[in-house]
Amino acid sequence: xxxxxxxEYERATSVDHAIGLLERLGGSARLVAGGxxxxxxxxxxxxxxxxxxxxxxxxxxxxxLDVRTDEIRIGALTRHRELLESxxxxxxxxxxxxxxxxxxxxxxxxxxTLGGSLCQADPSEDLSAVCTTLDGRCVIRGQSGERVVPMxxxxxxxxxxxxxxxxxLIEIRFPVRPRGGSAFEKVERRAGDWAVVSAGAAxxxxxxxxxxxxxVGLAAVGPNTTALPxxxxxxxxxxxxxxxxxxxxxxxxxxxxxESDMRGSEEYKRHLAGELTKRALRRxxxxxxxxx
Amino acid sequence: MQVSMTVNGEExxxxxxxRLLLVHFLRDVLGLTGTHxxxxxxxxxxxxxxxxxxxxxxxxxxxxxxxxxxxxxxxxLAQNGELDPVQRGFMECHGLQCGFCTPxxxxxxxxxxxxxxxxxxxxxxEAISGQICRCTGYATIxxxxxxxxxxxxxxxxxxxxxxxxxxxxxxxx
Ligand SMILES: Cc1cc2nc3c(=O)[nH]c(=O)nc-3n(C[C@H](O)[C@H](O)[C@H](O)COP(=O)(O)OP(=O)(O)OC[C@H]3O[C@@H](n4cnc5c(N)ncnc54)[C@H](O)[C@@H]3O)c2cc1C
Ligand code: FES
Ligand code: FES
Numbered sequence: 217x218x219x220x221x222x223x224e225y226e227r228a229t230s231v232d233h234a235i236g237l238l239e240r241l242g243g244s245a246r247l248v249a250g251g252x253x254x255x256x257x258x259x260x261x262x263x264x265x266x267x268x269x270x271x272x273x274x275x276x277x278x279x280x281l282d283v284r285t286d287e288i289r290i291g292a293l294t295r296h297r298e299l300l301e302s303x304x305x306x307x308x309x310x311x312x313x314x315x316x317x318x319x320x321x322x323x324x325x326x327x328x329t330l331g332g333s334l335c336q337a338d339p340s341e342d343l344s345a346v347c348t349t350l351d352g353r354c355v356i357r358g359q360s361g362e363r364v365v366p367m368x369x370x371x372x373x374x375x376x377x378x379x380x381x382x383x384x385l386i387e388i389r390f391p392v393r394p395r396g397g398s399a400f401e402k403v404e405r406r407a408g409d410w411a412v413v414s415a416g417a418a419x420x421x422x423x424x425x426x427x428x429x430x431x432v433g434l435a436a437v438g439p440n441t442t443a444l445p446x447x448x449x450x451x452x453x454x455x456x457x458x459x460x461x462x463x464x465x466x467x468x469x470x471x472x473x474x475e476s477d478m479r480g481s482e483e484y485k486r487h488l489a490g491e492l493t494k495r496a497l498r499r500x501x502x503x504x505x506x507x508x
Numbered sequence: 509m510q511v512s513m514t515v516n517g518e519e520x521x522x523x524x525x526x527r528l529l530l531v532h533f534l535r536d537v538l539g540l541t542g543t544h545x546x547x548x549x550x551x552x553x554x555x556x557x558x559x560x561x562x563x564x565x566x567x568x569x570x571x572x573x574x575x576x577x578x579x580x581x582x583x584x585l586a587q588n589g590e591l592d593p594v595q596r597g598f599m600e601c602h603g604l605q606c607g608f609c610t611p612x613x614x615x616x617x618x619x620x621x622x623x624x625x626x627x628x629x630x631x632x633x634e635a636i637s638g639q640i641c642r643c644t645g646y647a648t649i650x651x652x653x654x655x656x657x658x659x660x661x662x663x664x665x666x667x668x669x670x671x672x673x674x675x676x677x678x679x680x681x
Contacts, residue, residue: 217548218548218549219527219532222525224509225527225570225572227572227575248573251569251573252568255569256550270572270573272573320638324565324638327564408551
């Protein structure tokens, strides 16, 4: 039987209350959101804390999807299921729905949160790849106020983030730009499993159909989500074509750092990184064109 | 610490350890052993119960987190001594063999039908995709849920029938 080591359970009544508790208890305390990453780790005694601070009552402050014309803001306590079901979000960023359909399973998605996914900083976390692809900005709050950290600087290594011991991730902001399309591709061994490799792509087109900007984010092929600025550089200003997707795929396969494990060999994962990048880019361009 | 929650419509309060998982609270503290406990790693879904009407894997939720909320378990499916149509469907269509996965499957199926009264076989498969039947009776589980959906559709149709003339004479102006 797997049971976490003993800890004190506290329930936060507001974000400020949670920050006050974290400030007082320091590194011996941890926030629990959905608990679907934290509790399994504590059950295996891979993580032990003296205090758990439950933030699930903070739905008013942290559970929202605010869709504006130039920016989308999503609260950290928004659950997978809500991300999957939002038509507004799917219209602006179809990559979210693509990804949420293949993250875990419907029962896990009822409870796991966006903030928990990002803060877990698991190298295979699909939502981290999505947020990296969409150039997300993470709003982190502590006693001294708020700061905004781009996704590319949010993860500091496997299971490490820019969020301090006495801070809390509040929301993620995504810029909305014209003529955009996005998509997510994942290969898993069985339904609901973690990715062997997954790839997000987003493309924004110029009026003449050339690429204004393109971004790719890969999961499970490095210590953190892999952002590939070299792909953005190679695609900007170019006309979308199969040859261009091939080129991007080659850059992805070269630029990632996968390791062989039970999910596949390094070579296979590089192959997937390339192929999934191509597919995601192709679909992103199709979607950007459909939106005109 | 003390925790209070509603379980199958009844308010319960108990003294527990913060680390107690909801599945053990239900089984060991309340004696509701209908909820099964299998993989212990949030993969098999035999421990699925409802928290505020939504299926969750109770091996991955603290009992303390359910405090102040409503929990429903397989024991709470039957109403007024009558089996839920999902339970009847599992009997009619051989939806269980050893029965180990059954409580979780039925809780998920009931939640699905509440949202989507006429799910396709694919939608049913998607809904239970985080749950494992080691007897691999998936085809009959899907059939059982379809049976319940059809049964409930019939019930609704009956209720929608125009009332018998004899019944309307009384109160009509
Ligand atoms: C069976 C199973 C299958 C899964 N499959 C996938 C999959 O295919 N793809 C995938 O990407 N994920 C998968 N997951 C992971 C799932 O997405 C995460 O468990 C979940 O979303 C993490 O969110 P949570 O709210 O449960 O986080 P928690 O477990 O509550 O927290 C995780 C970490 O984040 C911290 N934290 C949480 N919220 C905040 C906040 N607001 N501010 C600061 N720190 C915070 C916690 O302290 C903890 O350290 C799977 C999980 C399970 C159980
Ligand atoms: S015992 Fe909870 S999912 Fe298997
Ligand atoms: S009936 Fe035996 S596990 Fe499903």
